[in-house]
Amino acid sequence: MADTVKVATRDSYGKALVELGAVNDKLIVLDADLAAATKTGGFKKAYPDRFFDTGIAESNMMCIAGGLSTMGYTVFASTFAMFAAGRAFEQVRNTIGYPHLNVKIGATHAGISVGEDGASHQCCEDIALMRTIPGMTIINPADDTEARQAVFAAAQTDGPVYMRFGRLAVPVIFGSDYKFEIGKGVKLTEGTDVTIIATGLMVGEALTAAELLKAEGISASVINMATIKPIDRDIIIEAAKTTGAIVTAEEHNIIGGLGGAVAEVVCETVPVPVVRLGVEDTFGRSGPATELLHLFGLDAANIVAKAKAAIAMKK
Amino acid sequence: MDTVAKKQLKETACKVRMGIVESVYSAKSGHPGGSLSAADIMTYLYFNVMNVDPAEPAKEDRDRFVLSKGHISPCLYAVLAHKGFFPVEELKTFRKVESRLQGHPSMRYTPGVDMSSGSLGQGISTAVGMALGAKLSKSDVRVYTMLGDGEIGEGQVWEAAMYASAKKLDNLVAIIDNNNLQIDGTVEEVNSPYPIPEKFEAFGWNVIEIDAHNFDEIEDAFNKAAEFKGKPTAIVAKSVKGKGVSFMENQCSWHGTAPNTEQYEQAMSELKAALAEIEAEG
Numbered sequence: 001m002a003d004t005v006k007v008a009t010r011d012s013y014g015k016a017l018v019e020l021g022a023v024n025d026k027l028i029v030l031d032a033d034l035a036a037a038t039k040t041g042g043f044k045k046a047y048p049d050r051f052f053d054t055g056i057a058e059s060n061m062m063c064i065a066g067g068l069s070t071m072g073y074t075v076f077a078s079t080f081a082m083f084a085a086g087r088a089f090e091q092v093r094n095t096i097g098y099p100h101l102n103v104k105i106g107a108t109h110a111g112i113s114v115g116e117d118g119a120s121h122q123c124c125e126d127i128a129l130m131r132t133i134p135g136m137t138i139i140n141p142a143d144d145t146e147a148r149q150a151v152f153a154a155a156q157t158d159g160p161v162y163m164r165f166g167r168l169a170v171p172v173i174f175g176s177d178y179k180f181e182i183g184k185g186v187k188l189t190e191g192t193d194v195t196i197i198a199t200g201l202m203v204g205e206a207l208t209a210a211e212l213l214k215a216e217g218i219s220a221s222v223i224n225m226a227t228i229k230p231i232d233r234d235i236i237i238e239a240a241k242t243t244g245a246i247v248t249a250e251e252h253n254i255i256g257g258l259g260g261a262v263a264e265v266v267c268e269t270v271p272v273p274v275v276r277l278g279v280e281d282t283f284g285r286s287g288p289a290t291e292l293l294h295l296f297g298l299d300a301a302n303i304v305a306k307a308k309a310a311i312a313m314k315k
Numbered sequence: 316m317d318t319v320a321k322k323q324l325k326e327t328a329c330k331v332r333m334g335i336v337e338s339v340y341s342a343k344s345g346h347p348g349g350s351l352s353a354a355d356i357m358t359y360l361y362f363n364v365m366n367v368d369p370a371e372p373a374k375e376d377r378d379r380f381v382l383s384k385g386h387i388s389p390c391l392y393a394v395l396a397h398k399g400f401f402p403v404e405e406l407k408t409f410r411k412v413e414s415r416l417q418g419h420p421s422m423r424y425t426p427g428v429d430m431s432s433g434s435l436g437q438g439i440s441t442a443v444g445m446a447l448g449a450k451l452s453k454s455d456v457r458v459y460t461m462l463g464d465g466e467i468g469e470g471q472v473w474e475a476a477m478y479a480s481a482k483k484l485d486n487l488v489a490i491i492d493n494n495n496l497q498i499d500g501t502v503e504e505v506n507s508p509y510p511i512p513e514k515f516e517a518f519g520w521n522v523i524e525i526d527a528h529n530f531d532e533i534e535d536a537f538n539k540a541a542e543f544k545g546k547p548t549a550i551v552a553k554s555v556k557g558k559g560v561s562f563m564e565n566q567c568s569w570h571g572t573a574p575n576t577e578q579y580e581q582a583m584s585e586l587k588a589a590l591a592e593i594e595a596e597g
Contacts, residue, residue, distance in 0.1 A: 057471075060475050
């Protein structure tokens with residue numbers, strides 16, 4: 001991992017759309033005046049007829065996406081996570097979710113790692129919001145490889161999908177042999193003392209944490225949970241049974257995100273300690289992304305601490 | 316419009332009004348006032364304008380309709396039933412468990428409903444998306460949407476209006492049912508949308524003003540809208556809320572209230588008398 005290439009998943013998203021546009025002429029991309037930032041600009045350049053910029057009107061964009069999808073199109077609608085899940089929540093709920101339309105929401109700039117723009121743009125609530133919409137699939141890819149595959153998988157899935165991408169360049173973890181599947185968690189390392197279930201950019205930190213724990217004689221299993229909904233219950237139950245303690249790690253509020261989803265499964269099946277690592281129900285602030293991630297405890301060192309806490313809670 | 320065609324339209328619209336009263340009475344809830352104000356235009360739209368086929372409700376080249384003011388579902392359902400999308404008798408199941416007729420339109424339940432709606436301000440945006448899709452597919456599909464005059468207080472309506480004219484969606488027609496009343500009072504008292512025509516003109520629309528209960532004016536408006544190129548058309552239709560049922564007319568209390576048995580019987584007898592009068596016309 002030391003000298004891995006770093007790519008922001010928003011870039012992976014933009015490139016995947018261009019690839020998909022070549023093979024699917026029914027694919028349309030919408031943006032709300034952020035094409036340069038969400039990286040849909042590549043698609044705009046390649047397929048100008050199938051790209052629509054609705055301007056700074058995210059609510060309108062989401063409903064236009066819904067309407068377009070009923071005309072036989074697969075529609076990707078992009079903006080920042082804050083506006084996709086936040087401002088347009090009710091439009092997504094009522095006009096995309098309720099009729100279960102074929103709209104894929106490409107939400108970029110999720111989480112604290114937005115950096116300097118600060119709390120107004122650092123959406124740490126989107127997973128929680130989207131999870132409450134029946135039939136919504138939620139994917140939070142960990143790296144470039146997974147993000148590309150997630151976009152392809154979303155395009156092939158009928159119904160609404162919320163995809164969460166980051167602004168910050170993150171290490172490419174997976175090779176070309178990696179296989180992403182909607183609804184399936186992937187165990188990256190085997191362990192016996194504790195399981196770290198991570199999503200998004202925290203997956204890389206989880207792998208580092210597992211190494212640090214190993215050096216202290218603690219055996220940690222790491223699971224990459226890219227699909228938050230539908231959550232992979234089987235892999236969570238197996239982790240609870242085999243390691244008896246779980247740490248979740250996400251760049252999202254500890255309320256309602258991956259931690260909540262995992263805890264819900266564990267509590268109702270194999271009750272074991274679950275310690276949630278995430279943004280501690282607070283707003284973000286301005287600063288360089290990498291500094292902010294440490295400031296908010298979204299790093300390997302904190303995962304190590306939480307893992308020890310989870311292990312200590314075992315009966 | 317020739318007298319035979321007009322007589323037929325009036326008859327159908329009257330039956331649609333009966334269907335509205337019947338369904339709201341059966342459900343003991345629903346929105347009769349705005350349903351009755353829209354009944355004539357909705358009847359004309361489905362019987363004389365739109366390319367739709369009840370035998371094939373999902374056919375690809377059909378014209379689309381989005382009821383942006385989704386609460387007047389009784390009107391849409393009554394029109395669809397009389398058009399043949401489902402039995403008129405089914406209107407009595409409105410809002411009941413296991414019914415296909417949800418409180419607000421749902422495309423997943425009801426044949427002939429092209430888009431789920433009900434949350435105000437969103438329907439017009441979906442209609443814009445449909446019109447955009449039709450243009451992209453180079454199809455002749457035309458898209459119609461109906462909004463309330465209170466509904467246009469939603470900011471999203473104007474996001475949609477701005478985009479529709481920016482994209483020159485001349486295959487889109489928005490009808491504004493201007494019955495002047497919303498839940499809390501007259502639209503002027505609450506948050507005046509007036510002047511409505513000037514607002515749509517300023518947003519780059521072709522605007523036509525009509526009397527919502529005059530079939531000659533309704534016909535003329537849809538004909539002009541079909542011919543107009545380069546801009547979407549807004550038909551601002553001055554209507555009477557509760558039209559056709561004397562005690563419901565111009566009363567905002569009938570926005571979302573169901574009649575009791577006595578009121579139901581009075582409403583039905585008024586509508587039956589009106590129908591008999593139309594049938595007796597030469």
